[in-house]
Amino acid sequence: MYKYREVYTDIKNNILTNHYRAGSLMPTQEELAEKYSISRLTLRKVLQMLGDEGLVYSKQGAGTFVRPRMADSPDEILPLNSPIGVTYSHRSQEISSKVLHFDARLPTPLEQKNLNIEANEPVYEIKRVRYLNGKHYSFEHTIMPTRIAPLDEKILHKSIYDYLGSKNIMMTDARRVVYAEAADAETSQAMGVDLNCPMLVIEQTAYDQKGRAFEYSVSQFIKDHSKFVFDVHRQWY
Amino acid sequence: MYKYREVYTDIKNNILTNHYRAGSLMPTQEELAEKYSISRLTLRKVLQMLGDEGLVYSKQGAGTFVRPRMADSPDEILPLNSPIGVTYSHRSQEISSKVLHFDARLPTPLEQKNLNIEANEPVYEIKRVRYLNGKHYSFEHTIMPTRIAPLDEKILHKSIYDYLGSKNIMMTDARRVVYAEAADAETSQAMGVDLNCPMLVIEQTAYDQKGRAFEYSVSQFIKDHSKFVFDVHRQWY
DNA sequence: TAGTGGTCTAGACCACCTG
DNA sequence: AGGTGGTCTAGACCACTAC
Structure with a gap:
């Protein structure tokens, strides 16, 4: 329904399926915004959500990175x-x-x-x-x-x-x-x-x-x- | 240095000193934005930060409320x-x-x-x-x-x-x-x-x-x- | 129905990292 | 110096709540 939800889901899937590989640089915010036909602000909202989950982090001047995955915890x-x-x-x-x-x-x-x-x-x-x-x-x-x-x-x-x-x-x-x-x-x-x-x-x-x-x-x-x-x-x- | 930092500090102080009383409605986003001479988006960023800390919450259509304080925990x-x-x-x-x-x-x-x-x-x-x-x-x-x-x-x-x-x-x-x-x-x-x-x-x-x-x-x-x-x-x- | 917060835009400028 | 993310704006429209 909302654009940011769709983009969030898509990027998250790309990370979880290793399409965006851990530790590597993601496309710039401008590129991603253009790719999804949304404004940069909306994209930033998505990146913030992913950041809150610990999936990505951004460094000013450098870019946005995919965080290496934490060790998975056992089911119990x-x-x-x-x-x-x-x-x-x-x-x-x-x-x-x-x-x-x-x-x-x-x-x-x-x-x-x-x-x-x-x-x-x-x-x-x-x-x-x-x-x-x-x-x-x-x-x-x-x-x-x-x-x-x-x-x-x-x-x-x-x-x-x-x-x-x-x-x-x-x-x-x-x-x-x-x-x-x-x-x-x-x-x-x-x-x-x-x-x-x-x-x-x-x-x-x-x-x-x-x-x-x-x-x-x-x-x-x-x-x-x-x-x-x-x-x-x-x-x- | 950044506007949102100043506004964040000010509103937080107003909450902690009970100037905005717990459980009560805060001014509308538009009023607050005007009060601090910032855009509504910048104000929303501040409210999100305060929300992440559990100090306020917003309900669409209703307004932004100050959350009743959680019981303080002992020092130990x-x-x-x-x-x-x-x-x-x-x-x-x-x-x-x-x-x-x-x-x-x-x-x-x-x-x-x-x-x-x-x-x-x-x-x-x-x-x-x-x-x-x-x-x-x-x-x-x-x-x-x-x-x-x-x-x-x-x-x-x-x-x-x-x-x-x-x-x-x-x-x-x-x-x-x-x-x-x-x-x-x-x-x-x-x-x-x-x-x-x-x-x-x-x-x-x-x-x-x-x-x-x-x-x-x-x-x-x-x-x-x-x-x-x-x-x-x-x-x- | 009126008023509130939620989403979204296009664009500007600043701060910071990397070469 | 160039490029990236961070901040900020003014304004539009939508979704929801309350009355």
């Missing part, structure tokens, strides 16, 4: 910059959930702070064990203000994100805090691991389109079963 | 999207290093793959314990091709990044993989923790301006001593 490694839930990251695999706890209550001070709500605003508290292909995958402790959307146990067996999406609530921003911890009694029982077994913990505060915090969750993953990858692209303005 | 939590080393993240604190191992050798297959080098290209192998204010902070195992820059023990007591910067090598991209692990014998001895104590592991492959991998490192952090934060801003094109 999940991207840290997409929704954490099992559902999104393993679309094609078999997923199930066991709801250990589902209730509403008033928020703790920490939850008030993270969700930016008052002490008298009720929240749902949910504890779920998630299974991937029948094996323990994660133990999730989720807090969500009740006014965001009504929940019930049926929804919790599927994806909360899918449900919220149907209510037009989408995660556009998130803050994630990651650290290691020893499994406590509750976790070890829920996940079927030894007490004090190392767990990877990811705390997430999720924000919707309007910047409203709608979820605070703590997810625990078994050591060696789950690794997360994260690409850093430094940019200066 | 370090950003995951800046250099991992102690030196960069704790500029003002007291840092020291103990070099446990420093040698050169040929790379393992895994190192060849991650650094994108041939089997016959020698690498430095470095093991360091890093101390923050006199306390164990991290255990770093670093592999670097020798052709990147000559190293010696004296450099290793300070910041490798500062040294590489003086050689005009700067990290512009990195791939990080994070997971939890139980401390092995070497780690527990080096860090003064119990065997099998949970550790947070961050593997990093760092790339310079030209997309060349110049470092592969595995850093281990003691549970509860170190947490890492990471902000996600989703953007669709």
Whole structure:
């Protein structure tokens, strides 16, 4: 529909198929703009998008280069910059959930702070064990203000994100805090691991389109079963 | 020097000082452009920069809004999207290093793959314990091709990044993989923790301006001593 | 329907890298 | 010195949201 989308797709394909080879110089912006019959500004928008993805970089006075590809990461490694839930990251695999706890209550001070709500605003508290292909995958402790959307146990067996999406609530921003911890009694029982077994913990505060915090969750993953990858692209303005 | 830089700084300050209040509508792009005597396109560039930082967001047809601020994270939590080393993240604190191992050798297959080098290209192998204010902070195992820059023990007591910067090598991209692990014998001895104590592991492959991998490192952090934060801003094109 | 942000243009000039 | 990318303009039209 938009010109820049078409050009973006085409150039990206040319890079991924090695038509523009890694490390080499690309045609000048003027040439590319002419090739696609677009203005140089529109082309620059495309190059910026590709640059944000780490596929190309430009040096003033020199030209635009194709970045050598980073080593591909194995499949068992999940991207840290997409929704954490099992559902999104393993679309094609078999997923199930066991709801250990589902209730509403008033928020703790920490939850008030993270969700930016008052002490008298009720929240749902949910504890779920998630299974991937029948094996323990994660133990999730989720807090969500009740006014965001009504929940019930049926929804919790599927994806909360899918449900919220149907209510037009989408995660556009998130803050994630990651650290290691020893499994406590509750976790070890829920996940079927030894007490004090190392767990990877990811705390997430999720924000919707309007910047409203709608979820605070703590997810625990078994050591060696789950690794997360994260690409850093430094940019200066 | 550039107009967009000045405008960027000014608007950002207005947001941070709550002159433009969180959640509220900002003036229209046309008004802002006129206020700063710049074209609308230049203003849009500024808004995009602010949007990338998660400070504002625009909705077509509606306007540009100031995003409610995310909860501030405590100081002990370090950003995951800046250099991992102690030196960069704790500029003002007291840092020291103990070099446990420093040698050169040929790379393992895994190192060849991650650094994108041939089997016959020698690498430095470095093991360091890093101390923050006199306390164990991290255990770093670093592999670097020798052709990147000559190293010696004296450099290793300070910041490798500062040294590489003086050689005009700067990290512009990195791939990080994070997971939890139980401390092995070497780690527990080096860090003064119990065997099998949970550790947070961050593997990093760092790339310079030209997309060349110049470092592969595995850093281990003691549970509860170190947490890492990471902000996600989703953007669709 | 009015008003907002999103796309796109053709062209000018500046800053920077490479020979 | 020549060529490249970076900045910036004034203006047109389109897509979307809100009322």
